[in-house]
Amino acid sequence: MNWRLTAACRDLDPDVFFPIGTGGMSLVQIAEAKTVCRRCPVAEQCLAWAVGDGRVEGIWGGTTENERRAMRLREDLGS
Template sequence: MATAAVSADEARLTWVSQARCRGENPDDLFVRGAAQRKAATICRHCPVQLQCGADALDNRVEFGVWGGMTERQRRALLRQHPEVTSWSAFF
């Protein structure tokens, strides 16, 4: 079991290191309201957009822009697809 956890952690570190937002100010991605749509533009050409979004959905991250999705967009996806147990597999 520890091996699986290490592998998952390593996989997360790999995609995080490739994220386009990695060098950005985190405060720019944790904004409220309409500013989230603007913040999500950094995700448009990110090579790990799907991994980031899946991670946020799998872990029920409530705040910030992840994978190009606003908080509202993630909540809507979770409501529309309650049967999904792995967003990584879904995407």
């Protein structure tokens, strides 16, 4: 089964998950998106997909662009 079919964000406005910037009102948007991700039954699959696919923009699996970049860097350094 496709994990996207049971994602908590499935029927929400996608703009919430693609904030413009990292300050001001974008922080509110990021917090809203992460709140949805925390209750999502497929957040782990979403994050794995985003990291594996190299997704840069947006909130995926409860992480921001910078958080995923840091994850990839840690993985690279650990190899």
